[in-house]
Amino acid sequence: MKILLVEDEPALLIAMRQFLEEDGYVVTTAASFAKATQALNDYDYDCLVVDIGLPDGNGLNLIRQVKGDEKLADGIMVSASQPGLIIISAKDSLDDKLLGLELGSDDYITKPFHLPELNARIKSVLRRRFFGGNNLIRHGDITVDPLSHRVMVREQDLDLTEKEYHLLLFFLANTNRLLTKAAIAEYVWGDHMDLADSHDFLYTHIKNLRRKLVDGGCPDYLRTRYGAGYIFTTTL
């Protein structure tokens, strides 16, 4: 899967690139509007991750450009060539979000974000784009059907709460990586993260999820590390 990252902040660009490459993506980076346009002309990508606040142009225009090309090519090309689009914005502004989604972006993420969250969103967008959301996520004994929100362990349905389901998806999108408590909490609770005892709260949910998975008969994939966070492993 080829991804184009457009972000003007080099440190963030490098961190994102490194993270995504570890996940097996082929990553191209562009630090400006001009370079991004160039990169778009040179290759096709499966997913675009665009910071809309670029020094030499609005990232939204880049999206317009991509969508414009698509419209021109609509008659000839199959829709599978449409890349997934994720907007990164430093502005937590509804207008930008709505405009971005209106222009055809698939998701919107506000700075600052944890890289595993970006990763999970890219995976979700790619899944929707290329499999109509229809492909099952498999991990060892666990199978998740993202369309119907069904989770199965060894062909047996597992009854998870909404939060537990999201937790599981987040883990599955970022296997074999350390997921810090802050990153998990941010992904699952978003804006409501300023709750007082969020870490205890998180612990309760993870404990419940873990218990349900183990009770359902699958091995305990979850590892804790130094108390810093959790790793969902593929190796037992």
Add this chain to the structure above:
Amino acid sequence: MSLLRKTLLYLVLVAVPVAIGGGWLFHALINRVARYEIDEQLTSDLAFVKEQLATADRPIPEGQHLLDNPHVEKVSLGYHLDPVFSDTLEYDRREKQLVPVRRLTSTIQAGGHAYLVVVKQAMGEFIEITQLLSVGIIVGFLGLLGVLLGLNSWVSRRLWQPFYQLIDQLRGYRLDVRTPATFPDSTITEFSQLGRTLNDMSRNLHQQYIVQKEFTDHAAHEMQTPLAIITAQLDQLLATEPLTQEQVGCMEQAQGSIGRLVHLNKSLLLLSKIENNQFLDQKPVDLSTLTEKLHHDFSSYAEHRQLGWVGRIAPDVFRPMSPHLAEVLFSNLIKNALIHALPKTYAEVTLTEKVFKTVNAGLSLPFPPAQLFDRFVKNPARPESTGLGLALVRQIAELHGMTVQYQYDELACLHTFTVHFHT
């Protein structure tokens, strides 16, 4: 009272005394002139009589004797009387009433005789004419005044039309529209000037508004990007091996602080955006659905804190609000109730057509209730709080014309926050 009415009122207030005083003066003047003319006439009549007495044997025509005007009678030669005017009343046979009469009495020496001559002139007609004239003048003046007032009001209305138009436009003035408002030009210099000045002002305000808006946006950008880098790099650092427990502890604390900073930054930006009136996109928001959703979203947290979490939510409550701010307002109040509820007690949220209310059991406030909605006022026991949550609540409520009320029931230890919608 409008400028137009005020003007007309003053005009009337001045014009009525002028009409009355002027009428009286005019009447006096006419009266004087008439009298003077009558006297002149009488004098000339007397001269005529004198001339006749001097030249003719039969000095007085027959017909005039009948009317006894002039009245001529012989007197002894030595008798002399200077001409004297006097006013009397005489009985008018025809009109059958007393009428005012002007008399000139004098003695005349002619042909070796002395006569006492009295010439008279009835004044009734003159007085009538004088009165008619005066009344006519007053009525004419008042009529003219009426016409003038009408004309003035019509002209003023026409003249002030552009002014009212400007006021109408100003009333509907909004800063957040994409293009600055333009005010119409006028053929009247003053209004044209006003329009131009307003246009300049509008352009300046718009410019400043955009600058301010961009500033907040940029401030967000500039803050968020470094925070994003720190977040990503701390995550990476935490993933490296090996780490000591101590190092992990430090990094976690750093992460926690960044989390607070992020939240603080977001809240401050939101506050400044509200103050800059950048949330004017109000539309009817389904508060019932929103409250249901929030109640549901927070139920796992309530469960985690072992709270009885009650929701009394009336269906189909719609209020015109900014959707984003509505969510911030209500989620902040719910969060507030759930965080501060004592463990294993209870909290509830109520929504009716008129109010949104949260209740939680908890200890009394560690600071005066008056400071509750101030910025950066927080419970010392919860240093991780931004202290902006309730400040945002008040700001958002005020923006939408709602009021927030706080009550503490000492006996039951219940905190109640009520948002009144004022429908």
